Amino acid sequence: MFKSLDGKKLAIGLVHLKPLPGTPLYQEGDLELSIEKALKDTEALIKGGADGCLVQSVDKIYPSTDDTDYARVAGIALVTNEVRKLAGPDFKIGIQLMWNCITPSLAVAKVCKADFTRCTAMLGTTSSNFGTIEANPMKVQSYRRYIGAQDVDMIAEISGYHFHAGEYDKGHIQTLAQSAMTVGADAVEIMSRDEELNNRMVEDIKALPGNIPVVLGGGTNLENVKRRMKYADAALVGACFEGNNWGGNIDPEIVKEYVGLLRSI
Template identity: 60%
Template sequence: MSIFSNLGNKKLVIGLIHLKPLPGTPFYEEGGFDKSLEKALKDAKALYKGGADGCLIQTVDRVYPAGDDADYARVAAMSVITHEVKKSVSPEFIIGTQIMWNCITPSLAVAKVCGASFTRCTSLIGTTASAFGLVNANPLKVQQYRRQIGAQDVALISEIDGYHFQWLGGELPLLQKVQMAKMAGADAVEVMHSDEEINNRMVHDIKKAFPNMPVVLGGKTNIENVSRRMKEADVALVGSCFENKDWGGFVDETIVREYVSIVRAMEK
């Protein structure tokens, strides 16, 4: 069963942990791995003590492969970091891992071996443009590998309209993309729009048509707007808000605590 199943009134707050460039990537600098590990542990502690439900550990390597495969050293580094974060928090703290840009099977491998609960898929369905080339989905490969390593318990969040994914080749109706993601084995779908009204309408439409499909907000929430943006959504991925508007910086426990208190009040 997915961690996103049967949430009821519960709303999950998941903070992003942005790493430094990892070994095996062009912009890696000597000592960078230790800095990434130190940051991940510090951020995880701030999120945990601030009351967040979990974290998503995400690579920030500046340039990325457009395909699914990832350098061995990169995967090894991500595994060590995820393992150490897992050891540093309570078992109830949810951990996700994402090797960008769309390295889904390596992310699944890290999650399965390290005991993480989910990964986020830039393109589980369709094709999207990126600065690194066209990113093409391969759900057959993902699901075959997921079964091969017994990772059905690792949930998949499928971006369908958001930060990293915009359908290429003519826009499809939102609900059609939800249906495609569901067919491809997604456990939750992610949306994000900078326009709050549009964002809220997207969430509403999905929940009306697919009441059992968890909806993840991919960004743009903050202390001022979370009570409105999270009204019908199930999960929020939170980055720069928790980093005090310094994307890629350290997580601020005080901000996490204030944000979480607002969300907890919405669950009553």
């Protein structure tokens, strides 16, 4: 999915949901509101010319393990299925149960015919407000094979909002990228608020053999997209598409302008 033969760079909008069933802050009616918002956001992304979306849980309190509540999985599956029916087969759809519920996300993607999932930690460990996040690539890839989800692409975050790689070191980021691909990733995700460092990380990863696909996990907007996306293959876009109101509704006019800038690179 992330290796485009024509060099097309992908714009993937984040569809942020209300708290899901099976989480502490869920309220009756939130699931219906999530479906309504997800469909409106998807329509806005399609209208603006985006390539896909990532349906992402925003439950505010998260498990630190790979497992999660059954009702939560059922809820996001219901939302994702409605998005798939609306969008059709050519619009790319991802699913992510935060923070690192990879096997449940793979299950939803497989059942709902989604295209990819985003993984906070496919290897190593990282800290979070909800405890230490520990990767379990053996479990993840065994389950992926068990349910026949090899066609579901996996983005491995290796330095960004959720996975903290420490002070930047070229050799370390290259090792993380190569190791992520070895344990089953189809693309790696990076993000730094420092634009120069952000681009350097992408270039360092791109210097490795195999042309590893690189996804920017945030940080792009109308002002900087042409600079930040010079070397990367895809961008996950949240606040920019929401008019800088993180978690709000996606604006199709902003999407259209962003995609136009991205296509001009």
